[in-house]
Amino acid sequence: MTQATSSYKDGPAISVKGLEKGFGKFQIHKGLDLDIPRGKVTYIMGGSGCGKSLLLKQVMGFIRPDKGTIQVNGQIMDHKDQKNLHEIRKNMGILFQHGALFDSLNVYNNVCFSLKEHLNLSKKELDENVENLLESVGLSMEHSLKMPSELSGGQRKRVALARAIALKPSIMMYDEPTTGLDPITTMMVTNLIKDVSSRHNLTSIVISHDTHVVFTVAEQIAFIKDGVVRYAGPPKGVFKSHDPDVREFYSLEERYNTED
Amino acid sequence: MLSFAISPITFLGKLSIFIWNSVLGLKRFHKRIPIFFQQFDFIGVQSITVVTFSAIFIGSVLAFQTYVALHYFGMDGYLGSSVGIALMRELAPVFCGIMVAGRAGAAIAAEIATMRVTEQIDAMEALGTDPHDYLMTPRILAGTLSLPLLCIYFTVIGCAAGYFIATVVLSTDGAVYWQQLGWAVDFNDVWQGLSKAFIFGFFLSVLGCFYGYHAGSNAESVGVATNKAVVTTALWILFSDYILTAYLPYDPSNIIL
Numbered sequence: 354m355t356q357a358t359s360s361y362k363d364g365p366a367i368s369v370k371g372l373e374k375g376f377g378k379f380q381i382h383k384g385l386d387l388d389i390p391r392g393k394v395t396y397i398m399g400g401s402g403c404g405k406s407l408l409l410k411q412v413m414g415f416i417r418p419d420k421g422t423i424q425v426n427g428q429i430m431d432h433k434d435q436k437n438l439h440e441i442r443k444n445m446g447i448l449f450q451h452g453a454l455f456d457s458l459n460v461y462n463n464v465c466f467s468l469k470e471h472l473n474l475s476k477k478e479l480d481e482n483v484e485n486l487l488e489s490v491g492l493s494m495e496h497s498l499k500m501p502s503e504l505s506g507g508q509r510k511r512v513a514l515a516r517a518i519a520l521k522p523s524i525m526m527y528d529e530p531t532t533g534l535d536p537i538t539t540m541m542v543t544n545l546i547k548d549v550s551s552r553h554n555l556t557s558i559v560i561s562h563d564t565h566v567v568f569t570v571a572e573q574i575a576f577i578k579d580g581v582v583r584y585a586g587p588p589k590g591v592f593k594s595h596d597p598d599v600r601e602f603y604s605l606e607e608r609y610n611t612e613d
Numbered sequence: 614m615l616s617f618a619i620s621p622i623t624f625l626g627k628l629s630i631f632i633w634n635s636v637l638g639l640k641r642f643h644k645r646i647p648i649f650f651q652q653f654d655f656i657g658v659q660s661i662t663v664v665t666f667s668a669i670f671i672g673s674v675l676a677f678q679t680y681v682a683l684h685y686f687g688m689d690g691y692l693g694s695s696v697g698i699a700l701m702r703e704l705a706p707v708f709c710g711i712m713v714a715g716r717a718g719a720a721i722a723a724e725i726a727t728m729r730v731t732e733q734i735d736a737m738e739a740l741g742t743d744p745h746d747y748l749m750t751p752r753i754l755a756g757t758l759s760l761p762l763l764c765i766y767f768t769v770i771g772c773a774a775g776y777f778i779a780t781v782v783l784s785t786d787g788a789v790y791w792q793q794l795g796w797a798v799d800f801n802d803v804w805q806g807l808s809k810a811f812i813f814g815f816f817l818s819v820l821g822c823f824y825g826y827h828a829g830s831n832a833e834s835v836g837v838a839t840n841k842a843v844v845t846t847a848l849w850i851l852f853s854d855y856i857l858t859a860y861l862p863y864d865p866s867n868i869i870l
């Protein structure tokens with residue numbers, strides 16, 4: 354296991370170097386490099402199938418890269434060492450596209466799942482925790498006895514977010530949190546991500562296809578195409594990029610911005 | 614997915630790793646006792662209805678058919694022993710295994726495959742909980758332990774149904790039926806039936822969990838996983854039943870082979 358260096362707090366929260374991953378004859382990531390700055394909201398964009406979800410799954414350690422290293426908080430991920438994976442995952446939370454709430458558990462038990470698993474809290478402490486978590490995603494305790502099937506899509510994502518931040522991770526990842534939601538809920542979820550990030554001082558990584566949303570809230574953008582990162586930096590920089598693919602991808606947004 | 618059919622070695626390798634991880638899950642079993650009881654209720658207790666009906670029909674048919682053969686040789690008196698032995702050694706474990714695989718094994722595969730498809734399994738790992746110890750270990754243990762009990766129950770109901778047919782329909786002597794049954798069915802038969810049930814229970818729960826866990830990620834995957842779990846379990850039960858019957862010496866003094 355690689356020890357975290359003392360200065361890791363100054364460096365990027367996540368650093369991906371030379372990542373390669375393929376399935377059969379399809380090479381998805383071809384030497385992808387990406388640094389995720391600490392304490393900021395980074396949006397990852399790119400065409401469908403370019404490997405955005407796959408990138409998150411490798412960062413979470415669910416899928417093993419063919420080549421390259423992934424460093425989280427200064428610690429290099431080592432798939433041969435379950436303890437190391439476990440350590441690294443403890444600092445990360447993920448929100449799946451559809452929430453992935455446990456169907457067989459009610460909202461209360463979903464939210465306190467990891468608390469019950471890893472800490473020995475009394476019933477009263479659990480109650481307090483659940484109430485705070487639900488409150489921080491804009492829900493009240495009245496929902497706590499509902500089953501996931503009784504919630505709306507937006508509520509489900511809120512509960513899933515509350516569950517993901519229960520153990521206070523320092524890094525939160527969101528896989529298309531707003532895809533398939535109406536514009537109002539989209540804005541609500543987007544603001545929620547921003548709020549939660551600043552309130553808990555999180556490093557956030559968000560996959561999104563919604564260029565408009567991205568340009569309003571992102572502090573950092575990474576654009577993936579053909580298995581590599583083609584642009585990484587602040588949103589404004591996109592317009593100065595000389596890469597034609599980057600320009601093309603964001604041309605809609607550029608037009609949108611120049612019209613008003 | 615196709616590779617499962619093409620390469621039995623990969624399949625067995627994956628299955629062994631899966632079973633090993635589930636065995637390691639026993640370390641955290643003390644935290645999973647409520648889930649274990651819930652699964653025991655689902656796999657064992659809730660199978661009682663279907664097992665009762667199967668046992669009644671199997672026991673009755675068995676009494677009828679055996680009577681035909683025995684009567685031909687004028688050995689009506691052996692009806693009880695034939696029914697008892699056939700049920701205890703063979704029919705109870707096999708039918709329980711197949712009925713419970715169809716009911717609970719399929720449901721386990723469907724439930725876990727759904728969790729896979731909807732990323733609940735990934736979410737569980739992300740929250741730092743190993744799905745093996747949370748989902749698999751309690752189910753496998755519940756399946757393995759409930760089948761021997763269901764098997765005993767099946768035998769008792771089946772013998773009673775046979776008794777009903779023997780006395781009420783075929784008008785043979787009821788006292789002789791029980792006497793012969795009690796005399797013929799010994800510890801070896803019970804042991805053989807129970808060990809088979811134990812193994813079949815293990816198969817149906819492990820395969821249900823395994824196919825669910827390794828389900829693909831699209832909507833059809835749930836159906837595919839369920840289907841594979843049930844078919845594979847049924848084949849494994851029939852195949853291993855032969856092996857266990859033919860090669861396991863339950864009674865050293867009585868080995869035919």
Ligand SMILES: Nc1ncnc2c1ncn2[C@@H]1O[C@H](COP(=O)(O)OP(=O)(O)OP(=O)(O)O)[C@@H](O)[C@H]1O
Nearest residue numbers: 376379381399400401402403404405406407408529
């Ligand atoms: N477990 C897997 N097995 C085989 N191929 C996979 C696997 N996971 C991903 N892929 C392939 O990798 C590619 C990238 O998938 P990924 O899910 O990362 O796309 P994405 O960028 O998230 O796209 P979208 O925006 O549509 O969600 C796809 O072509 C997919 O078929």
Ligand SMILES: [Mg+2]
Nearest residue numbers: 405406407528
């Ligand atoms: Mg995706």
